[in-house]
Amino acid sequence: MTVITDPGLLARVDALQQAYAHALDRRDMQGWLACFASTGRYELTSAENVRMGLPVGMMLDDCHERLRDRVKYVNEVWNHAVEHYLARHLLSRDLCAWADDGSLAASTNFSVFYTNAEGKSALLAVGHYEDIIVDEGGALRFASKRAVMDTAVPPRYIIYPL
Amino acid sequence: MNAPSRDLPIRAWTDHTRIPYALYTDEAIYRQELERIFYGPFWQPVALEAELPAVNDYKTIVVGETPLIVTRTGADEFAVMVNACAHRGVQITTEFKGTASDFSCPYHAWAYDNCGNLRKVPGEERFPENFDKRHYGLRRLRAVLWNQVLWATFDDATPPIDEFFGEVADSIRAALGGGERRLKLLGYQKIIFNCNWKVYMDNDGYHAGLLHTAFRMLNYQGGTAPLVADGFAGHWGAHYGAQRMVDNGYLADPTLVFTEGDEKTAAVNLLRPVTQVVKHLNAINFRFGRPLGPDKTEVHYTYLAFADDPPELLQHRIRQSANLLGPSGFVSIEDGSMFERVQKAMGAPGGEINFLKGLKDSPDGHRSLQNDEAGNTPWWRYYKQVMGL
Numbered sequence: 001m002t003v004i005t006d007p008g009l010l011a012r013v014d015a016l017q018q019a020y021a022h023a024l025d026r027r028d029m030q031g032w033l034a035c036f037a038s039t040g041r042y043e044l045t046s047a048e049n050v051r052m053g054l055p056v057g058m059m060l061d062d063c064h065e066r067l068r069d070r071v072k073y074v075n076e077v078w079n080h081a082v083e084h085y086l087a088r089h090l091l092s093r094d095l096c097a098w099a100d101d102g103s104l105a106a107s108t109n110f111s112v113f114y115t116n117a118e119g120k121s122a123l124l125a126v127g128h129y130e131d132i133i134v135d136e137g138g139a140l141r142f143a144s145k146r147a148v149m150d151t152a153v154p155p156r157y158i159i160y161p162l
Numbered sequence: 163m164n165a166p167s168r169d170l171p172i173r174a175w176t177d178h179t180r181i182p183y184a185l186y187t188d189e190a191i192y193r194q195e196l197e198r199i200f201y202g203p204f205w206q207p208v209a210l211e212a213e214l215p216a217v218n219d220y221k222t223i224v225v226g227e228t229p230l231i232v233t234r235t236g237a238d239e240f241a242v243m244v245n246a247c248a249h250r251g252v253q254i255t256t257e258f259k260g261t262a263s264d265f266s267c268p269y270h271a272w273a274y275d276n277c278g279n280l281r282k283v284p285g286e287e288r289f290p291e292n293f294d295k296r297h298y299g300l301r302r303l304r305a306v307l308w309n310q311v312l313w314a315t316f317d318d319a320t321p322p323i324d325e326f327f328g329e330v331a332d333s334i335r336a337a338l339g340g341g342e343r344r345l346k347l348l349g350y351q352k353i354i355f356n357c358n359w360k361v362y363m364d365n366d367g368y369h370a371g372l373l374h375t376a377f378r379m380l381n382y383q384g385g386t387a388p389l390v391a392d393g394f395a396g397h398w399g400a401h402y403g404a405q406r407m408v409d410n411g412y413l414a415d416p417t418l419v420f421t422e423g424d425e426k427t428a429a430v431n432l433l434r435p436v437t438q439v440v441k442h443l444n445a446i447n448f449r450f451g452r453p454l455g456p457d458k459t460e461v462h463y464t465y466l467a468f469a470d471d472p473p474e475l476l477q478h479r480i481r482q483s484a485n486l487l488g489p490s491g492f493v494s495i496e497d498g499s500m501f502e503r504v505q506k507a508m509g510a511p512g513g514e515i516n517f518l519k520g521l522k523d524s525p526d527g528h529r530s531l532q533n534d535e536a537g538n539t540p541w542w543r544y545y546k547q548v549m550g551l
Contacts (some may be wrong), residue, residue, distance in 0.1 A: 003214055004544060010422075012533060014215065015256075015402075017339075028410065038253040044490075046350070046352070048350065048352075049349045049350055051310055052259065052349075054347065054348060054349035054350065055347060055348060055349055055480045056349030056351070056465045056480055056483045056484050057351070057484060058351050058484070058486035058490050059484060059488075059490060060481060060485055062481065063415060064414075065413075065414035065415035066414070066415045066416045066418075066485070069413050069414050069415055069418070069492075072412075072413075073492055073495075074548070076375075076379070077375045077376050077379060077492065078375070078495055078496065080375065081335060081373060081375070081496040081499050081500070082495060082496065082499045083503065121439070131197060132428060151459060152258075152351065152352050153352040153354055154352075154354065155354050155356075156354065156499040156502075157355070157356075157489040157495060157499070158489070158490050159490065159495065
């Protein structure tokens with residue numbers, strides 16, 4: 001692992017993370033999907049599962065087809081019955097490094113707050129992303145985004161990816 | 163056996179198919195439930211064998227409001243203890259899981275073996291003459307291993323476990339692979355539902371085709387399987403031939419709803435007070451529940467595979483478990499939404515929950531259909547009795 005210090009590259013990584021959070025905070029699932037590479041995967045799990053080496057967490061989209069299906073879940077399938085909330089992502093870059101295989105590995109802390117229809121807000125989850133980022137046609141994309149929640153027991157059911 | 167309740171908000175509850183809202187919201191009702199149900203004559207799950215694969219593995223869990231330590235003390239031996247030092251009541255461990263052959267309380271270094279026997283006490287020479295270590299072990303609960311699940315009870319009067327589950331034992335066994343195949347742990351989805359534990363448990367098959375858009379999008383009709391409500395407290399179990407889902411092109415990755423191998427049946431079980439055991443398609447899911455007061459319920463969805471699964475099937479099980487039937491599941495996220503919307507509406511004075519569908523043909527609810535709600539009523543009949551209401 002070689003830590004990345006190039007400010008230009010770090011700015012591009014930050015812009016990708018911001019675009020990701022921006023899309024989720026506006027429930028723009030197409031915008032969320034656009035942050036992933038064509039071979040992209042997404043996972044939401046708890047630090048507890050990770051520590052125990054257990055593969056099943058809260059969400060697992062391990063291919064682009066599943067990422068596209070998740071857009072459908074949110075926009076079409078669940079839309080009428082779930083109690084929607086507004087998400088608010090606060091991100092903080094932790095570390096960016098070149099992995100041994102030449103890919104860019106990024107660790108980013110997150111806290112996600114939610115506000116319900118009554119206007120009451122609380123913390124949904126705190127944790128960190130472990131991401132693999134690739135350059136696809138001149139734009140950075142997530143080849144893999146893994147959201148690891150320190151929050152093993154969220155205070156309500158989670159509808160949208162974190 | 164059950165003295166009438168005093169100082170509860172329920173005065174004239176006569177019909178166990180119509181449930182007053184107050185039973186889902188009232189603090190005094192909740193306190194009495196802890197005493198008569200959670201610490202009463204019920205077997206409640208505290209661990210899956212698969213969670214503690216090796217000798218000296220332990221986990222902690224809360225039953226009712228009592229923190230417990232569950233240890234594997236031998237090949238087929240387990241101990242279930244209250245997680246409180248016999249000396250001054252300190253929690254012995256705060257970890258969810260670990261491995262330990264003994265436990266030492268950090269406060270005054272009282273040391274216990276993993277069966278809860280007190281082994282070492284500093285400064286014992288200055289204790290009263292009659293002090294005897296044998297009387298200062300951790301409180302042990304009666305426990306029994308049944309279908310690769312460890313069940314415990316606080317009450318000496320709890321009937322034998324086969325009797326406790328009655329005819330529902332068959333569908334519990336079916337959900338857990340029939341009893342012959344070893345289970346293996348895949349992971350946890352833990353969640354809080356903002357509803358009373360009984361709202362979470364009132365769920366049934368009547369809503370499946372009506373609420374779940376996923377089934378409609380997939381043109382999935384489900385089935386009308388026979389359902390049995392039986393055992394000591396009106397447990398609810400359905401074991402049925404599950405119709406396979408057919409890819410209709412809606413999902414880009416239809417493997418989410420595919421059934422692999424020869425697992426042709428589904429089993430859904432609601433076990434009183436607050437446990438659910440479900441096998442649907444290839445997802446095997448054991449749900450430990452826990453009330454957090456009258457208006458919140460914590461559920462630990464625990465996913466399993468068979469230890470002898472070939473690699474492709476194991477991978478399929480992992481992928482299906484993560485996205486299909488959990489609190490954020492493609493099919494089941496709407497259940498959690500309904501639980502919370504029911505709870506929010508329950509502030510209305512004099513309101514009640516009504517169970518109707520299926521009672522025409524099954525007035526006692528003992529045998530009904532999976533997509534009815536009559537199967538909930540034997541539980542409520544029992545609840546009324548055990549609560550003395």
